[in-house]
Amino acid sequence: MKRLEQLKNSGNKAFVAYIMAGDGGLGRLKEQVQYLQGAGVTAIEIGIPFSDPVADGPTIEAAGNRALKHGVTLQKVLEEMKSWTFQVEIPLLIMTYLNPVLKFGVERFASECSKAGVSAVIIPDLPYEHKELVQPHTDKEGIKLIQLVTLTTTDVRLADILSGAEGFVYAVTVKGITGSRDEMSEDVKAFMRKVREKSPVPVYAGFGISKSSHVDMLRDDVDGFIVGSAIVEAFNDNRIQEIEPLINAVTATHSV
Amino acid sequence: MTKVKICGLKEEQHVKAAERADAIGFVFAPSKRQVTIEQATELAKHIPVDTDKIGVFVNASLEEIEDAIARVPLTMVQLHGDEPDELVGAIQVPVIQAFSIRRKEDTDQLKKSIADYVLVDAPGTDYRGGSGKVFDWSLLDGADIDPSRLIVAGGLKPENVHAAITQTTPYMVDVSSGVETDGRKDTAKIQEFIKQVKDDSMEQTIEKVGFFGKYGGQFVPETLMKAVKELEDAYNEVKEDPEFQKEYHHYLSEYVGREQPLTFAQRMTESLGGPKIYLKREDLNHTGAHKVNNAIGQALLAMRMGKRKIVAETGAGQHGVATATICALFDLECVIFMGEEDIKRQQLNVFRMKLLGARVESVTKGSATLKDAVNEALRYWVSNVEDTHYLIGSALGPHPFPTMVRDFQSVIGDETKRQILEKEGRLPDAILACVGGGSNAIGMFYPFIKDKDVQLIGVEAAGQGVDTDRHAATLTKGTEGVLHGAMMKLLQDDAGQVQEAHSISAGLDYPGIGPEHAYLADIGRVEYRSITDKEALDAVISMSRLEGIIPALESAHAIAEAEKQAKTMTADQILVICVSGRGDKDMATYAEKLEGLS
Ligand SMILES: Cc1ncc(COP(=O)(O)O)c(C=O)c1O
Numbered sequence: 001m002k003r004l005e006q007l008k009n010s011g012n013k014a015f016v017a018y019i020m021a022g023d024g025g026l027g028r029l030k031e032q033v034q035y036l037q038g039a040g041v042t043a044i045e046i047g048i049p050f051s052d053p054v055a056d057g058p059t060i061e062a063a064g065n066r067a068l069k070h071g072v073t074l075q076k077v078l079e080e081m082k083s084w085t086f087q088v089e090i091p092l093l094i095m096t097y098l099n100p101v102l103k104f105g106v107e108r109f110a111s112e113c114s115k116a117g118v119s120a121v122i123i124p125d126l127p128y129e130h131k132e133l134v135q136p137h138t139d140k141e142g143i144k145l146i147q148l149v150t151l152t153t154t155d156v157r158l159a160d161i162l163s164g165a166e167g168f169v170y171a172v173t174v175k176g177i178t179g180s181r182d183e184m185s186e187d188v189k190a191f192m193r194k195v196r197e198k199s200p201v202p203v204y205a206g207f208g209i210s211k212s213s214h215v216d217m218l219r220d221d222v223d224g225f226i227v228g229s230a231i232v233e234a235f236n237d238n239r240i241q242e243i244e245p246l247i248n249a250v251t252a253t254h255s256v
Numbered sequence: 257m258t259k260v261k262i263c264g265l266k267e268e269q270h271v272k273a274a275e276r277a278d279a280i281g282f283v284f285a286p287s288k289r290q291v292t293i294e295q296a297t298e299l300a301k302h303i304p305v306d307t308d309k310i311g312v313f314v315n316a317s318l319e320e321i322e323d324a325i326a327r328v329p330l331t332m333v334q335l336h337g338d339e340p341d342e343l344v345g346a347i348q349v350p351v352i353q354a355f356s357i358r359r360k361e362d363t364d365q366l367k368k369s370i371a372d373y374v375l376v377d378a379p380g381t382d383y384r385g386g387s388g389k390v391f392d393w394s395l396l397d398g399a400d401i402d403p404s405r406l407i408v409a410g411g412l413k414p415e416n417v418h419a420a421i422t423q424t425t426p427y428m429v430d431v432s433s434g435v436e437t438d439g440r441k442d443t444a445k446i447q448e449f450i451k452q453v454k455d456d457s458m459e460q461t462i463e464k465v466g467f468f469g470k471y472g473g474q475f476v477p478e479t480l481m482k483a484v485k486e487l488e489d490a491y492n493e494v495k496e497d498p499e500f501q502k503e504y505h506h507y508l509s510e511y512v513g514r515e516q517p518l519t520f521a522q523r524m525t526e527s528l529g530g531p532k533i534y535l536k537r538e539d540l541n542h543t544g545a546h547k548v549n550n551a552i553g554q555a556l557l558a559m560r561m562g563k564r565k566i567v568a569e570t571g572a573g574q575h576g577v578a579t580a581t582i583c584a585l586f587d588l589e590c591v592i593f594m595g596e597e598d599i600k601r602q603q604l605n606v607f608r609m610k611l612l613g614a615r616v617e618s619v620t621k622g623s624a625t626l627k628d629a630v631n632e633a634l635r636y637w638v639s640n641v642e643d644t645h646y647l648i649g650s651a652l653g654p655h656p657f658p659t660m661v662r663d664f665q666s667v668i669g670d671e672t673k674r675q676i677l678e679k680e681g682r683l684p685d686a687i688l689a690c691v692g693g694g695s696n697a698i699g700m701f702y703p704f705i706k707d708k709d710v711q712l713i714g715v716e717a718a719g720q721g722v723d724t725d726r727h728a729a730t731l732t733k734g735t736e737g738v739l740h741g742a743m744m745k746l747l748q749d750d751a752g753q754v755q756e757a758h759s760i761s762a763g764l765d766y767p768g769i770g771p772e773h774a775y776l777a778d779i780g781r782v783e784y785r786s787i788t789d790k791e792a793l794d795a796v797i798s799m800s801r802l803e804g805i806i807p808a809l810e811s812a813h814a815i816a817e818a819e820k821q822a823k824t825m826t827a828d829q830i831l832v833i834c835v836s837g838r839g840d841k842d843m844a845t846y847a848e849k850l851e852g853l854s
Contacts, residue, residue: 051622051753052739054634055477061621073751098475099738103752125475125738152482152641175479176639 001091001119001144001167007042007223008202013215014042014168014224015250016204017231018095020063021046022072024236026080032235037090039247042224045122046081048074048096055097055124057179059229063236074100074109081116091119093146098126101134110137120144120167128161151175151191159198168202170226171195173209173218179229181208184217192221212249225250258421259428260453261310261407262435262446264289270441271302276450279428280307281334284324285314288439289432296328308332310352315339318346325349334375341370352407357391363399366406374401375430378410393423403427414448421453429453466655467743469778471771474654476634476741483641484741488656490561495663500556507552508667511585512542514549515667518675518832523802530822531685531829535805536672538696538836545808545837546668546696547578547649553664555582558645565589565644569633571598571626571692572763572810573605574837575649580614590614593632596624598762605841623756626692626766630740650693651770654741658698658770665699672832673703680830686711686821689834690813691731691784692763694770696836701782711783714773715817717759718786728757730769731777731784739767745774760789760845761809763837787813793849795819796839808837809845 007014017036021029029046036044049064049072056064074096081092094113101109101123113121121143126134128147135145144167149158152175162169173188174181188205196203205218206226215225227246234240262274263281266289274280280303282296283289291299300309311330313321315337324330325348334352335344344351353371356379357363366374378391391410406426413434420429435445466472466488474484494500508514516537525533538546558566566588570576576592583590592609596618599606609616622628630652637646646653651661676684687704689697691714704710719727727733734745739754747755747767757767776782787795792809795816800806807815811834818833825831839846 049753051755052627052631054631054740055479055638057635065621068753073753075751097738099746099748099754100752102737103735103748103750124477125741127474127476127478127481129481130473130475148478150477150479152479154482157481172479174639175641177635 003091004042004168004202004224012253013219013222013250014202014204015040015247016043016045016093016206016224016226017041017247018045018047018226018228019235020060020067020232021048021077022067022070023063023232024066025070026072026076028235029077029080030084030086033088033092034086035240037088039244040251041090041247042251043091043093045093045095045226045228046077047228048077048094048100050097050100053097055177057177057229059233060178063232066236074104075112078112078116081118088117092117093120093122094118095122095124098123106134107137110134110141110143113138113143114141118143120146122146122148122170124148128157128164146170148172149195151187158195162195162199165199165201168204168224169195169199171203171205171222172207173205173214174207176207178207181210184208184214189218189221192218196221196223210246212246215246215249219250258426258453260450261308261428261430262432262449263310263312263409263430264432265299265441266291266295267441268299268302269443270446271299273443273446274450275304276454278307279310279332281310281312281430281432282328282330283312284316284320285312285336293324293327296324300328310334312336318343321347335371344369344371354409357395360395360399363396363401366399366401373405373407373427375407375409393420396424412449414445414452417449417452466659468658468772468775470736471743471745471774472655472658473743473771474741475738475743476654477638479638480634480641480654483637484654484656486561487557487645490557491656491660494557494560500560504553504556504664507556508549512548512552513540515671516540518672518679519803520679521803524799527798527802528819528822530827531825531831532680532827533818533822534676534679534684534830534832535803536668536700536832536834538668538834539805539807539811539838543574543578543581544840545574545578546665546699547575547837548581549667549699550649550661550664550695551575551578551582551647554645554647554660555579555586555588557660558588558647559586561645563643563645565591565640566647567591567593567633567636567640567644568647568649569593569626569629570605570649571595571629571765572761572808573598573602573609573841574763574808576614576616577605577608577612579647579649580609580612583614584612591617591636593617593619593629593636595626595629596620598625598629598765601762601845602841603844625756626762627739627754627757627768634740650695650766651698651772652693652740652742652744652768658742658772661695662698662702662772665695666702668696668699668834669701669703672700676830676832682830683707683710684830684832685709685825686713686829687832687834688713688715688814688818688821690715690764690810690836691769691773692717692728692766692810693768694773696834698770698772700834701776705776705781712776712781713817713821714782714784715813716784716786717757717761717764717792717813718788719758719760721788722786726758727786728759728764728766729786730757730767731773732786734767734769736774742771744768744771745777760849761792761813761842763808763810764813785817787816791816793846796846797850797853800839805835806839807835808839809842811836
């Protein structure tokens with residue numbers, strides 16, 4: 001995760017890709033990771049399917065349901081990752097709801113993640129208040145617990161969350177759930193600027209990023225972008241090449 | 257809850273520090289804590305009106321005592337001398353008579369006292385009126401003192417008051433030297449003492465942090481945290497606000513038609529040949545079930561918060577109808593999410609909601625039942641959080657919902673308690689209620705939680721049987737997990753995926769259970785049993801024919817279990833069933849399932 005810090009200092013933007021593990025069968029995970037790594041993304045978030053993904057919109061929920069139909073579980077995903085022999089050159093993250101982690105065992109989750117080469121985890125229904133449930137275990141394994149901040153996060157809370165932030169901060173661009181959107185509201189820019197001013201770690205914008213116009217709008221106010229639904233959809237429709245321009249739009253060195 | 261008296265106050269700052277106490281004591285007898293009537297009158301101005309002001313006397317005359325009562329004014333009198341019964345009887349306000357207890361035999365005096373309350377203290381050394389020595393509470397063991405007139409004093413301090421309460425369960429605890437430093441009252445100690453007593457009780461500690469034991473919490477996406485915290489603050493405010501409570505009770509009586517009768521079920525009692533059976537008639541509420549109690553409370557709260565849009569989920573449609581009704585009444589915009597399966601099962605309720613002006617959104621995802629409707633309602637709330645209140649329909653969800661819904665439903669148990677005391681002069685031996693998410697049950701049980709002799713039984717849906725994979729018996733079969741914002745008990749697989757629940761009754765068809773129920777199950781205060789679809793249907797028939805009351809399918813689960821429970825009880829016992837709703841909404845199911853009934 002140090003690399004994210006270096007990238008920030010170099011002025012280049014990060015592109016974090018989200019994929020749903022096991023969408024189309026667990027066998028596809030490896031090729032998807034290899035593809036994205038080859039396409040130049042900065043990091044990959046591997047989503048674990050869950051029966052009740054309340055923070056997600058229809059695209060990711062549907063992908064999760066497809067994965068569940070293939071019998072995908074947290075354990076199987078971690079086993080699969082442990083079996084990889086190709087060179088993983090970018091940070092891999094796990095994004096999962098809390099319940100599968102609790103069922104798996106938090107301590108075991110942290111140590112298995114470590115063995116699977118996971119650098120950070122994101123748990124969208126584990127708010128800052130309850131992070132003690134997980135963080136002591138991830139800390140022990142040197143895995144970062146990524147915090148989310150949103151447009152509705154109050155200033156006092158924001159300060160608290162940022163003071164303990166590690167890895168990067170996931171700044172949610174919408175008042176809502178994941179999924180592609182046409183418009184980004186104007187107050188998002190000001191919000192990103194505020195977060196970035198106070199954050200000790202890079203700030204990445206996520207939820208709803210699907211077009212280069214979104215990237216253009218926010219590029220000066222964030223350190224990177226997280227793209228989920230657009231990638232999930234593209235993989236499902238077998239047209240992932242169409243995402244490459246978006247990746248390039250983010251990662252290309254801008255000399256302004 | 258045990259009351260607190262802070263005694264021997266002489267300074268205004270200490271009176272103010274004791275703001276949360278239930279009683280303040282002024283010592284008029286010779287003592288280093290003595291005050292004059294004039295001083296007490298001044299200090300009394302800083303005491304909240306509902307706090308008792310108690311004057312402490314040693315062998316004073318009736319005139320002196322009456323003078324103090326009138327001038328301070330005092331609401332109670334505490335006597336520490338050898339006052340004769342004539343004097344005790346002549347005092348117009350409630351009297352506390354204090355006794356020094358040295359040996360077990362001394363406890364006889366307590367029983368003989370004609371005072372309203374008896375105070376026990378350790379024997380004084382230098383002067384009368386409390387010594388500060390630690391009183392040996394075990395002397396009260398087996399003394400057969402009515403705890404509701406017992407006040408414990410003698411060496412109490414913040415560190416030991418908890419133990420004293422546990423051991424003696426008194427009406428009130430009294431402290432003086434235990435909240436002093438170098439012979440003078442100490443603000444921090446006064447506050448700490450009150451906190452130890454007040455916040456010690458189960459529910460208070462819980463509300464502080466939003467947990468019931470390990471269950472509860474606020475496991476929601478960050479976008480919702482602000483709304484959840486705001487709701488928490490707003491609810492804490494209205495809970496204490498008499499105006500709000502008045503408004504809420506106004507609508508309960510004028511609109512819902514409360515209070516509802518506690519009907520003696522004579523024919524059912526005779527037919528089962530066991531205990532006297534009473535029915536709490538939530539079926540008589542406007543809209544046909546208990547759900548409306550909560551809908552009114554939350555809608556009033558939403559309006560206080562300036563929110564005029566409501567989103568809700570519904571299973572059986574009862575909560576959806578209640579919410580749509582209240583939204584019509586208060587002119588609020590209303591969106592209801594309902595599983596496609598449930599829409600099919602409860603067509604009449606769907607039409608009712610529409611007729612009332614609500615938008616009903618069909619949820620086709622997952623099992624297309626209540627769980628998925630909650631997911632969609634939560635997503636809708638995440639996206640519209642600034643102007644929308646999520647009016648959750650059961651004792652579920654992130655804190656403060658489980659506590660708030662419980663409080664709004666506690667009117668069921670509060671009324672029942674009052675009614676059974678009026679009718680029978682005592683509390684019932686057993687109370688049964690069905691549990692889906694758990695709102696009617698917790699509302700019925702909560703006022704009885706501390707009455708340890710009242711057996712509380714929650715009844716879940718066993719669907720086609722708890723040993724099949726088609727049931728909704730969350731507490732019988734579930735394991736710990738997080739769903740819909742709270743740690744609770746869940747039906748889930750080995751990978752932590754939440755499983756579908758199954759019940760003929762849409763209102764019980766939920767794979768989780770409210771966090772407070774999970775806790776009450778763990779500590780064994782409430783027992784949870786389960787009833788199959790078939791048993792529930794049989795109970796629908798028996799209740800309809802014996803009492804002329806066609807119950808909701810949900811309520812029929814409680815009735816069916818009550819029939820079993822009654823067989824283990826005797827004629828001198830009392831059993832209460834919460835009839836959470838009426839069967840109108842289930843008529844299509846009854847017509848289909850009970851076809852050929854003769
Ligand atoms: C009549 C009736 N009883 C009981 C329930 C179950 O809910 P809870 O457990 O919250 O009381 C419902 C839910 O729809 C209901 O309609």
